[in-house]
Amino acid sequence: MSDINAQISETPAASLGGQGSVADYFALLKPRVMSLVIFTAFVGIIAAPGSIHPWLGFVALLAIAVGAGAAGALNMWYDADIDAVMKRTSKRPVPKGTITPQEALGFGMTLAAGSVLVLGLLVNWLAGALLAFTIFFYIAIYTMWLKRLTPQNIVIGGAAGAFPPMVGWVSVTGSIDLGSIALFLIIFTWTPPHFWALALWKKINADYTNAGVPMLPVVAGADETRRQILIYTLILIPVTLLPALIGTVGLFYTLANVGLGAVFLYYAWRVYRLREGAEAEAACKKLFGFSTLWLFIVFALILAERALGLPLFAPVFG
Amino acid sequence: MTNTPFGPEDMARRKKRAIALALVLGGLVVLFFVTTLVRLGSAVAERSF
Numbered sequence: 294m295s296d297i298n299a300q301i302s303e304t305p306a307a308s309l310g311g312q313g314s315v316a317d318y319f320a321l322l323k324p325r326v327m328s329l330v331i332f333t334a335f336v337g338i339i340a341a342p343g344s345i346h347p348w349l350g351f352v353a354l355l356a357i358a359v360g361a362g363a364a365g366a367l368n369m370w371y372d373a374d375i376d377a378v379m380k381r382t383s384k385r386p387v388p389k390g391t392i393t394p395q396e397a398l399g400f401g402m403t404l405a406a407g408s409v410l411v412l413g414l415l416v417n418w419l420a421g422a423l424l425a426f427t428i429f430f431y432i433a434i435y436t437m438w439l440k441r442l443t444p445q446n447i448v449i450g451g452a453a454g455a456f457p458p459m460v461g462w463v464s465v466t467g468s469i470d471l472g473s474i475a476l477f478l479i480i481f482t483w484t485p486p487h488f489w490a491l492a493l494w495k496k497i498n499a500d501y502t503n504a505g506v507p508m509l510p511v512v513a514g515a516d517e518t519r520r521q522i523l524i525y526t527l528i529l530i531p532v533t534l535l536p537a538l539i540g541t542v543g544l545f546y547t548l549a550n551v552g553l554g555a556v557f558l559y560y561a562w563r564v565y566r567l568r569e570g571a572e573a574e575a576a577c578k579k580l581f582g583f584s585t586l587w588l589f590i591v592f593a594l595i596l597a598e599r600a601l602g603l604p605l606f607a608p609v610f611g
Numbered sequence: 612m613t614n615t616p617f618g619p620e621d622m623a624r625r626k627k628r629a630i631a632l633a634l635v636l637g638g639l640v641v642l643f644f645v646t647t648l649v650r651l652g653s654a655v656a657e658r659s660f
């Protein structure tokens with residue numbers, strides 16, 4: 294025992310772990326990402342046909358939020374080497390040294406298992422299974438595999454961020470319906486133009502280059518990225534109108550989205566046209582900022598329609 | 612047992628983490644208890660002794 298005590302006392306405290314504050318652990322959950330997940334999952338719960346007891350709706354939302362946090366923590370465990378190189382992420386708890394990778398792994402796995410069990414046991418098992426798949430997809434498919442392998446990383450990996458409204462929807466209905474797939478597709482097609490607008494910023498691009506992450510601007514160049522942003526925006530606009538065909542939304546959402554889509558296209562077009570200098574950089578920043586707001590408004594419109602009791606379209610199919 | 616690399620600040624952080632963990636566990640108890648009541652509904656009062 295005394296040998297072990299002596300060994301421990303000679304080991305620097307930082308390498309033993311146990312240095313993280315509550316705030317450090319909270320940061321592991323990626324609270325900003327989590328807030329978007331909570332919002333989109335909430336819309337999934339509200340938009341789903343049928344009803345759920347408000348308490349069970351709250352439990353579902355809590356489990357989805359914790360599951361998203363678990364994915365964030367596991368991502369920070371695996372990506373600590375990349376995070377340490379990139380300025381934007383170097384202050385995260387693991388590269389900073391306040392939380393050891395093992396602690397982040399244990400924390401993430403505990404929360405992942407806990408959130409899936411809570412959602413499965415207390416709400417329904419299809420929702421629990423879908424949450425488990427979402428966490429698996431984000432960590433194994435995106436973080437461990439695609440992120441370091443291909444410039445299409447965020448195109449396919451974007452699915453992980455698109456699942457939360459579907460999980461919310463399934464919490465209510467117990468089945469994967471066309472309406473939930475439409476909500477999924479909106480976030481899925483929104484992700485590439487949103488993240489590539491960010492990746493085009495000079496300092497972010499430099500970060501990815503230094504870390505060896507094959508983001509599209511690093512591998513294929515800025516011009517190709519601008520072209521892809523425009524193409525995905527042209528796909529995104531009709532995808533946004535899919536819920537109208539399925540009867541998930543009504544005229545208010547549809548008309549507002551035609552206008553919002555036009556503004557999105559305008560900003561994407563500016564990114565496409567302006568290639569050099571401060572104007573080009575500003576265009577990327579504006580598209581990134583607007584696309585964040587755009588997603589919030591699109592989902593808020595669904596909520597607003599339900600809150601105001603506005604009539605929904607009859608489903609064309611579904 | 613006095614040989615420890617952890618200083619008073621480390622111990623203070625540990626205490627706060629322990630309190631946060633206790634709150635989370637307490638919250639889980641409430642979560643499962645209330646959900647049981649909600650799921651059982653009025654049947655919660657029907658007990659055969």
